[in-house]
Amino acid sequence: MLAASYEALLIGGRAGVGKTTVGWEISAQLQALRIAHCLIEGDNLDQAFPAPADDPARTKMTEANLAALWRNYAALGYRRLIYTNTVSVLEPDLIARAMGSAPRITAVLLTADDATARQRLDTREIGSQLGAHITRSTAMAQHLEATAPSWVARVSTDARSITDIARDAIAATNWATQPSQSADHDLRLEY
Structure with a gap:
């Protein structure tokens, strides 16, 4: 397998936008289409203290673990890699280095208004961090919208199905x- 044939789909967005849920649904839909891929949840790559x-x-x-x-x-x-992480759409170079090649990268910034993100965080965050998550989510939404490159696709998650x-x-x-990739060929992985 040539490294140049690697592809990555980066899913980014504020806390409460639905990155993890959307990543799992992307995986399910690709499975139904028999398109080989892997899914990595970026939040798990740097959960260490201090x-x-x-x-x-x-x-x-994060880069070493990825x-x-x-x-x-x-x-x-x-x-093919699906990678979900809040700022992944701002870090295509990090992803390319971690993949050890020059992958074709597609980036999708999931968006949600403050009320939607708050509602989702209210149901998800049952511990002591709800307030901190809401504050960081609002600031991150502004940062991502201001700094994500224009080539990053924006997909709203407000009032839409997963x-x-x-x-x-x-x-x-x-x-x-992609016509060059049949489902049968795509699932014949080289071991």
Whole structure:
């Protein structure tokens, strides 16, 4: 498998926008289409305390852990990665380095208004961090909208079904419409 044939779909957005749920639905829809892929939830790559002194933002930790996971998937023949993380759409270079190649990257910024994000966080955050998540979510939404490059697709999640949102994200990749990739060929992974 040539490294140049790797592809990544980055799913980013504020807390409460639905990144994880949409990532799982994208995976389910790709499975139904028999399109081989792997899904990595980026929030799990840097959950360590305290942060290393030389990596307070845990960026190096995230990249190293993503690279380790991707190496394992790539060794099994996978060439498509779905990666969910709040700021993933701002970090295509980090993703490319972790994949060890020059993958074709598609990025989707999921958006939601403050009321929608608040409602979702109210049902998800049952511990002591609800207020902090709401504050960070609002600030991050503004930051992402202001700094995400124009080539990043924006997909609203307000009052929309998860299946429709995932369908929009898949459409941005063209994975389901690439004529050179039949479903049978796509599932014959090289071991």
